[in-house]
Amino acid sequence: MQFENYTLDNGLTVLLHHDPERTVVTVNVLYKVGSRNDPPHRTGFAHLFEHLMFAGSRNVPNFDDALQLAGGENNAVTSSDHTLYYDVLPAENVETALWLESDRMRQLRFSQRSLDNEKRVVVEEFRETCLEQPYGDLYHHFNALIYRQHPYRWPVIGQDISxxxxxxxxxxxxxxxxxxxxxxxILCLAGSFDPLTIRERIAHWFGDIPGSDPELPRPVIAPEPEQDAPRQLTVYGEVPSPVVYLHFRTVDRLHPDFPATDVLSFLLGGGRSSWLYRRLVRETELFAEVSAGINDNLEHGGIIVEARPSEDVDYADARQALFTAIDALVEQGIGDEELAKVIHQLEQRNHYREANISNRANELVFYAALGQPELVNTEMESYLSLTVAELNRVARKYLVPQRRVALEYLSAPARP
Structure with missing residues (x-):
């Protein structure tokens, strides 16, 4: 992916990926603030603020209306580490997006009325997704079990509705x-735009926005201490079936072992041919569903396993079979054929994502947030160069009980 990368005098990082074959342009603005930056007594704050960013700015009473009049659409997402705002619109109207994004970066419109309205929206979202759904409070329990000190210990939506x-x-x-x-x-443009004038237009809209006030330093977040013993919690509630969630602490996003842990999660539970699915669903029928994925927080990441036992099986037997299957992967090791298959799947996933211009913008702005935008082109090399020996070393190092967190959801015992 060809791109330009530069910084304005006020500190704004700019990324430009020009593709003249497109008829649209994606404009992303990523702010390096997420739920990790929530004050401890105001968890969910970054997510609430995402909503407030659509409540109007100095010259724009309604962000959505202005963008829709230009034929565009937009959305936003808050994570533990970042908040990303993205607009997709016809290429000839790119300046509309630059105007809108710069206006709310320059001066958001604050009012008690808009705050009260967005608080009601977020509170209702909290109730619907966390309090009224089975397993809805998963990350309230799971995050607090995984992290003891780091702000990752609360979910993005917040720990307490109050x-x-x-x-x-x-x-x-x-x-x-x-x-x-x-x-x-970070401002990222991907798609069709005039490469001869785009820098001047970006400078026009963003160049004179003041940078940070030195009197308002951003708090430094201390790292999470290492986990040196297994942790376990059982949650009883009105759930349709038992579920086991596991987390194995691994590494930071830029650690050299990250690609291997990502591949390991695919091997473990990435589809119907994965290690756990074959052994627990197809061969023994102890589980109805099992999957694994990566927790790619910037710091203190992990491999997450979700396993749902089949109906009418003994829960204790199923639970033990899950732990035994993971131990067997570590003990028996991974072969060349299994590694080659997963690498092929990852290459397919990578090519599919690159076909969409918005995905390209998302990837580019994410790597820029890591401080290494060039990884958008080079990180796959780290995956392709993985060896069976390296992957088995990583499995032996991280898929161990002392790095494991186990959260179990069980149906509440019947009252006498």
Whole structure:
């Protein structure tokens, strides 16, 4: 992927990926603020602020209306580490997106009315997804079990509904002043635009936005201590069936072992031919579903396993079979054929993502947030060069009980 990368005088990082064959352009703005930056008494704050960013700015009463009039669409997502805003619109209207994004970076419109409205929306979302759904409070329990000190210990939506309800306008303004500054943001354009004038237009809209106030430093987050013993929690509730969630602590996103842990998660539970699916679903029928994936937080990542036992099986037997199957992968090791198959799947996934211009923008802005945008082109090399010996070393190092967290959901015992 060809791209340009430069920085404005106010600290705004800019990435340009020009593709003249496209008829649309994607404009992404990533702010390096997520739930990890929530004050402990205001968890869910970064997610609430994402909603407030659509409530109007100095010259734009309604962000969505202005973008739709230009034939565009938009959305946003908050993660533990970042908040990403993205617009997709006809290429000839790219300047509309630049105007809209710069206006809300320059001066968001604050009012008690808009704050109260967005608090109601987020509180209702909290109730619907966390309190009224089976397993809805998963990450309230799971995150707190995995992390003891780091802000990753609360979910993106927040730990307690009262934290959102009690948010004040003064706190919102302070959060905006601290984190929503150009030197804490990345602007990425991908698709069709005029490469001869785009830098000048970006400078026109963003160049004079003030950077961060040195009187408002961003708090430093201390690293999470190493986990040296297994952790386990059983949650009883009104759930349709038992579920086991496992997390094995691995590495930071830029650690040299990350590609191997990602591949290991695919081998473990990435589809119907994966190690756990074959042994627990197809061969023994102890489980109805089993899958694995990667927790790719910037720090203190992990491999996550979700396993749902079949109906009418002994839960204790199924649970033990899950642990035994993971131990067997570590003991028996992974062969060349299995590794080659997973690498092929990863290459297919990578090519599929690159076909969509919005996916290209998302990938590019993510790697820029890591401080290494060139990884968008080079990280796959780390995957392709993996060996069976390296993968088995990583399995022996990380898929061990002392790095394991186990959260079990069980139906509440019947009352006498």
């Amino acid at each position: 934290h959102i309800q009690q948010t004040t306008l003064a706190e919102v303004k302070a959060f905006y002043a601290r984190y929503y500054r150009p030197d804490n943001a």
